[in-house]
Amino acid sequence: MSGEPRHPRQPSAPLPDFCSLPVLFALLVVGALTVTLMWLAPGNDGDLRDYSIAVLFTSWLSVLLTVALCKLRPWMQRLPGLWPYAAVWLLLVTTVGASAAVLGWIDHNLAAGLSPASRFGFVRDCMLATGLLGAGLLRYFYVVAQWQVRVAAAAQAQVAALQARIRPHFLFNSMNAVAALIRVDPDAAERTVENLSELFRAALGSDQTSPGTLGEEWALVDRYLDIEALRLGDRLRVERDIDVPADLPLPRLLLQPLVENAIRHGVQPLREGGTVRLGGRRVPGGVEIVVENPVADAPATPGNGHGLRNVRERVRFHFGERATVDASVREGRFVVTVFLPEVTRARTDRR
Known part of the structure; x- marks a missing residue:
């Protein structure tokens, strides 16, 4: 039989259930903790108003990201190997970047002072922070998913042993x-x-x-x-x-x-x-x-x-x-x- 041999498709890494409340809670907590640490960092002269606006912005982003991940999870789960997690990471970074750009544009036109003066720097910092935090959070979700797979395999083995x-x-x-x-x-x-x-x-x-x-x-x-x-x-x-x-x-x-x-x-x-x-x-x-x-x-x-x-x-x-x-x-x-x-x-x- 001629032709190149076909390699089996690499199994997809299981994604967590993004439609569940624990995932939304994790995103809310990570966002609030990040804003709090940045507000408490030395050299930061922001007041309580800036802190409240930042927490509100991250909370709104957490809800938006949870909805997007919930709706797109079936499509991303069909990707082979670790590509589902790469797709989630890209979605996080691009969504936060687009949201930060829209917020900066609206704030610039209304002159409300809700975002830094440099819109490019604001978008860059938001995407950079999201990329680092998203990578760490996805690593945690990946480890938990692998642990659940091992637990399921062990349980199935025990059931098979009992039934046999x-x-x-x-x-x-x-x-x-x-x-x-x-x-x-x-x-x-x-x-x-x-x-x-x-x-x-x-x-x-x-x-x-x-x-x-x-x-x-x-x-x-x-x-x-x-x-x-x-x-x-x-x-x-x-x-x-x-x-x-x-x-x-x-x-x-x-x-x-x-x-x-x-x-x-x-x-x-x-x-x-x-x-x-x-x-x-x-x-x-x-x-x-x-x-x-x-x-x-x-x-x-x-x-x-x-x-x-x-x-x-x-x-x-x-x-x-x-x-x-x-x-x-x-x-x-x-x-x-x-x-x-x-x-x-x-x-x-x-x-």
């Missing part, structure tokens, strides 16, 4: 139960195979285009409990007291590991078995989900805490710092309480 981790003993026990039920109770064997297929579909991530919901997660938990009921029989007892919105966005396989730990470390080691309690209720600011199990004196398989820690990190990553996962022993029972804040903008890019 299917304990062999659970699979073998379930298949043995199916084999034993085929001749005795074919319907139960068929239901068990269907439940296993749903668990495998969720664990292997067959549908990663959208997040799950709390209702779907409860249904998955019920399928898992049906399989464990075949193995443990009357030793496994389940109590439910759930009154939460079923359409709440939820990462897949978030609650099932908590129920699995409750059975594996709480019910299974006890000769007489035990009761797993599943609760859910509305609380101020969100919903609260509780998974309880009895505490065994000597668990059959000591845990290492990886499952609970993984769930805690996924909850915090998906719902933010307000979300919590608390674990404690109360009155002889191990209680895991998950608080999920009801957010208006759920992070659907995380599962």
